[in-house]
Amino acid sequence: MDARDIEAEPGTVYLVGSGPGDPGLLTVRAKALLEDADVILHDRLPGPKIIGMLPDERCEYVGKHAQGERTTQSEINDRLVEYARNGKKVVRLKGGDSFVFGRGGEEAEYLANHGVPFEVVPGVTSAIAAPAVVGIPVTHRDYASSVSFVTGHEDPSKTESAVDWEALAEAGGTIVVLMGVKRLPDYTRALREAGMDPETPVALVERGTWPQQQVATGTLETIVEARDEVGIKPPAVTVIGDVAATRESVLDVLENEYAPLVDRAEAQEGGAKATSDGDAPTVAVFRPDDDRITDAVTLLEELDAEPVPDPMLAVEATGATPRSDADYVVFTSKTGAELVAEAGWEPEAETVCAIGPATADALRAEGYAVDLVPEEFTSSGLVTALEDRVAGARVEVARSDHGSPVLLEGLEDAGAYVHETVLYRLVRPENSGRSAELAADGELDAACFTSSLTVEHFLEAAAEREIREEALAGLEAATVGVIGEPTRETAAEHDVTVDLVASEATFERLARETVDATRED
Incomplete structure (x- = not known):
C-alpha cells in the first residue's frame, strides 16, 4: 500500500461512503481518510457508532437539526470549496454510498466547476447491505434476475414524481426503495394500481447494522399496517418482490452481531413485553439545538434508546464579557465558554473556575487554563470548593440569565464581593414541544431534564397546545430523570414526579441512569 492509500492530500475533497452504519463495514480507504482528514462534514446517516469514532474537534455537522432546519446543499458545497482552497484535507462523509441517492454527483459537479480536486471513495450501499444482514438478497436465481433502486424522497420542487411506478410494476424483479417510509402508502398503492399482485412480499428494514435495527414484513396490501405496528421510522429500506419472502427460510440459522432478527410484531404475538418502540425506549432530551443535541442523540442511540430531540433552550447572546478586575471568574456552562471566546475575552491573573468537566473542556478548547473544578458539579459544589478561599476577594460569575441564586448567595455568605455578568439569555425555541405531544399520547417512555428551565419550558409548550x-x-407514566437537586425541586413545584436524580451532574450519567431505570420498570 503506497502513501496515497494512507494519507489524504491537502486541498482535496474526498466524497466518502461510510456503508450502512457498522464501523466494520467501512472500507480500508475510508477509515484511513477519516483518521487523516483535517475536517469531516457529516450528517446523522453514517450512524451512531461511526460518528462516535470521529474526533469532535475535526467534525462539522451539516445535517438536519432537531427544529427541522437543515444545512442547505448550497451551504455544504460552499464549505467544501472553502476548506479545500484553504489547504485542508476534507472528507464529506455520507451514509451508504455517496453516489446512490446521496447527492454525491451534485457535489462532484460543483467541485469540478470550481476547480477543486476530489476523489470518490465508494461505500457499501444500504440498498443492498440492510436487506442482506436480515436475510434478504436483492437478487435470487429463482425469484429475481433484476433489481431497480428507487428514491422515495424526490426533490420537493418537482411538480410530479419522476418515478414511473407502472413501468416498474411491469418490469418485474426486485424494487428497492430508499428513504421511502413516509411515502410508503403512496407508492404501494401506485404499484397495486399498476397491476402488481397485492400479495407481493414486502419488507422494511430500519437502520440496518445499527443497534436499533428492526424489520417489518408483509405484502403490498398489508405493509403499511405492519410499518405502523412495528413503529418503523427513517432511515429504512423497502424491498418489494418475491425475494422479501426468502428471509423466512434462513432466519432460524442466520447470525450477525446486530439487533435481534425476529420481527417485533412476531415477538409481541408471542407475549414479549416491549416499550413503545420495541426494546428501544423513547427518551425525550431537551438540550440546545447545537452539537449538544447531536451528542445527546448519539449517546442515546448508543444506549439502544430512541431519542426524541426537543430543544427547550435557545441562546441569545448579550455580547457582555467578564469584568477584568476580578480575582476569580466562574463559568457555569459550555455556552458561556464559547461566547467569551467569540467576544475576545482575555483573562489576566484571575483564577478561572468551571462548574464541571464539560465546561472545563470547553474552556480549554478555547485556549483558557482552568484552575478549579469542584468535586460536585453543581452550584453548591462550587460554593463548597471556593468558600474557604474567597473571603474579601472579587468573584465574577459569568453565566446565563437563569442561573441559580445558590451560587451568588453562597459566595456572598463566604465573604466574597460577587458580581454577575449575564453572557446570554435562555429562551424557549419556537415550535418546541413535540415531546409534550408524545407524553400526552402515552408514547414517551422517559424524559431527561437538564435544568429547571427545561422543565418550565416543557410545560409551557404543553400549555400552548x-x-x-x-x-x-404522560410523565407520570414515564421515567423522569433530572440532572440535579435544583431541577428536582422545580419539577416538584410543577407537579412533575421525578424518578431519579443523576448520581453525577453530567448529561451522560443522567442519560445512562434514566435509560437503565426505564428498562428496569
Missing part, C-alpha cells in the same frame, strides 16, 4: 394535564399524566 392545551395538553398540559395530559402531558403531566
Whole structure:
C-alpha cells in the first residue's frame, strides 16, 4: 500500500461512503481518510457508532437539526470549496454510498466547476447491505434476475414524481426503495394500481447494522399496517418482490452481531413485553439545538434508546464579557465558554473556575487554563470548593440569565464581593414541544431534564397546545430523570414526579441512569 492509500492530500475533497452504519463495514480507504482528514462534514446517516469514532474537534455537522432546519446543499458545497482552497484535507462523509441517492454527483459537479480536486471513495450501499444482514438478497436465481433502486424522497420542487411506478410494476424483479417510509402508502398503492399482485412480499428494514435495527414484513396490501405496528421510522429500506419472502427460510440459522432478527410484531404475538418502540425506549432530551443535541442523540442511540430531540433552550447572546478586575471568574456552562471566546475575552491573573468537566473542556478548547473544578458539579459544589478561599476577594460569575441564586448567595455568605455578568439569555425555541405531544399520547417512555428551565419550558409548550394535564399524566407514566437537586425541586413545584436524580451532574450519567431505570420498570 503506497502513501496515497494512507494519507489524504491537502486541498482535496474526498466524497466518502461510510456503508450502512457498522464501523466494520467501512472500507480500508475510508477509515484511513477519516483518521487523516483535517475536517469531516457529516450528517446523522453514517450512524451512531461511526460518528462516535470521529474526533469532535475535526467534525462539522451539516445535517438536519432537531427544529427541522437543515444545512442547505448550497451551504455544504460552499464549505467544501472553502476548506479545500484553504489547504485542508476534507472528507464529506455520507451514509451508504455517496453516489446512490446521496447527492454525491451534485457535489462532484460543483467541485469540478470550481476547480477543486476530489476523489470518490465508494461505500457499501444500504440498498443492498440492510436487506442482506436480515436475510434478504436483492437478487435470487429463482425469484429475481433484476433489481431497480428507487428514491422515495424526490426533490420537493418537482411538480410530479419522476418515478414511473407502472413501468416498474411491469418490469418485474426486485424494487428497492430508499428513504421511502413516509411515502410508503403512496407508492404501494401506485404499484397495486399498476397491476402488481397485492400479495407481493414486502419488507422494511430500519437502520440496518445499527443497534436499533428492526424489520417489518408483509405484502403490498398489508405493509403499511405492519410499518405502523412495528413503529418503523427513517432511515429504512423497502424491498418489494418475491425475494422479501426468502428471509423466512434462513432466519432460524442466520447470525450477525446486530439487533435481534425476529420481527417485533412476531415477538409481541408471542407475549414479549416491549416499550413503545420495541426494546428501544423513547427518551425525550431537551438540550440546545447545537452539537449538544447531536451528542445527546448519539449517546442515546448508543444506549439502544430512541431519542426524541426537543430543544427547550435557545441562546441569545448579550455580547457582555467578564469584568477584568476580578480575582476569580466562574463559568457555569459550555455556552458561556464559547461566547467569551467569540467576544475576545482575555483573562489576566484571575483564577478561572468551571462548574464541571464539560465546561472545563470547553474552556480549554478555547485556549483558557482552568484552575478549579469542584468535586460536585453543581452550584453548591462550587460554593463548597471556593468558600474557604474567597473571603474579601472579587468573584465574577459569568453565566446565563437563569442561573441559580445558590451560587451568588453562597459566595456572598463566604465573604466574597460577587458580581454577575449575564453572557446570554435562555429562551424557549419556537415550535418546541413535540415531546409534550408524545407524553400526552402515552408514547414517551422517559424524559431527561437538564435544568429547571427545561422543565418550565416543557410545560409551557404543553400549555400552548392545551395538553398540559395530559402531558403531566404522560410523565407520570414515564421515567423522569433530572440532572440535579435544583431541577428536582422545580419539577416538584410543577407537579412533575421525578424518578431519579443523576448520581453525577453530567448529561451522560443522567442519560445512562434514566435509560437503565426505564428498562428496569
